[in-house]
Amino acid sequence: MIQLKHSSRQVGFTLVEMVTVILILGILVIGVSSFVIFGTRIFVESSSIDQVLGQSRFAVERMTRDIRNSVPNSVRIRTDNSGNFQCIELLPIEASSSYLTLPIYPNASALTGTIVDNNISVGNGLFAIVYPLANESITGVNDVYQASRNKRFAVQSASSSANIITLTFGGSVQFAEQSPIKRIYFAAQPVSYCFESIAGSAEVILNRYSNYGYIVSQPVPLTMGSGVLMAENITNNLLLEPAIKVTEQNLMTNSIVHLEPRFSVNGETFKYQHQVQVTNVP
CATH class of the missing domain: 3.55.40 (minor pseudopilin epsh fold)
Structure with missing residues (x-):
């Protein structure tokens, strides 16, 4: 009778192989993480x-x-002498047109005036401005911001008929000067x-x-x-x-x-x- 002998063989990793694999994986992780960190940094800086x-x-x-x-x-x-601030102030135009009749010196003061209706919206809350000529940086006075210059008056209401808008002011007004081209501006707040x-x-x-x-x-x-x-x-x-x-x-x-x-x-x-x-x- 013939007897068959079975040989058993153990399979595994040596210590040197495990250390080698760990070193390779560590190098790969460091390389990949550096790439991810670098890409993230570029994204953050680009976004900023x-x-x-x-x-x-x-x-x-x-x-x-x-x-x-x-x-x-x-x-x-206006620039602060200590350099704490620098401001620019202005008055945005809400609408503009040409006037037909307005109480302008030497004409008597009045409560109303008429302008051309060129599809503008005018009403309470706006100011009518005619011929704002004086500039503060040159003359020391300003026609826009100084009410005493009589270039700016509050509009109380407006009504339109036959392409003409009739303005009603908040009181009896008299503009100081005629505009050479009969121009009128409307603005709200600076x-x-x-x-x-x-x-x-x-x-x-x-x-x-x-x-x-x-x-x-x-x-x-x-x-x-x-x-x-x-x-x-x-x-x-x-x-x-x-x-x-x-x-x-x-x-x-x-x-x-x-x-x-x-x-x-x-x-x-x-x-x-x-x-x-x-x-x-x-």
């Missing part, structure tokens, strides 16, 4: 840059629209854009203020209530590197507002050099 770029574009575009659409000679700038330094920091923020009323002397941020944050990460030194500059108008050209805010993100900076022409045709 895109956010600041989008925010800055929005702020500059909003300022541009308001400045370009402002009542003639309503733009004025707005201000203020670059403000953050205490204890080199950072500057941009706020927009509104609904604070007409003030003869250009107001400062603390007197205008709560502003709406428009942009952050601004690094201008407002005394040495103003964020706003103005080239005043003359007989040949309109005034130009220069917007030059500098933004910083992730150690990199970029600066706008944007010019806005202010149409001064009262």
Whole structure:
């Protein structure tokens, strides 16, 4: 009888093989994790840059629209002597037209006037402005903000008939001067854009203020209530590197507002050099 012998063989890993596999897996994990961390860092930094770029574009575009659409000679700038803020104030136009009859000196004062109805909406809450000529930075007075100049009067109501709008004022009024082209503007309330330094920091923020009323002397941020944050990460030194500059108008050209805010993100900076022409045709 033949007996068959069965041999048993043990299968496994040696210590050297296990250590080798662990080292290889560790190298792979380190490589993959470094790639993931690097990719995540790029994504976070790109997102931060895109956010600041989008925010800055929005702020500059909003300022541009308001400045370009402002009542003639309503733009004025105030910079704090300590460099804590720099503000630009203006009066956005809500509507404009040509007037037919208005109580304008030397005519007697009256409660009403008529304008051309060119599909505009005029009513309570708006002010009628005629020939705002005096600019504060040149003459020391301002036809827009100083009620005593008799260039701005509140509209109480308006009614339209046969392409003519009849304005009713809040009282008997008399405008100071005729407009050479019989132009009339309608506006509500002034707005201000203020670059403000953050205490204890080199950072500057941009706020927009509104609904604070007409003030003869250009107001400062603390007197205008709560502003709406428009942009952050601004690094201008407002005394040495103003964020706003103005080239005043003359007989040949309109005034130009220069917007030059500098933004910083992730150690990199970029600066706008944007010019806005202010149409001064009262």
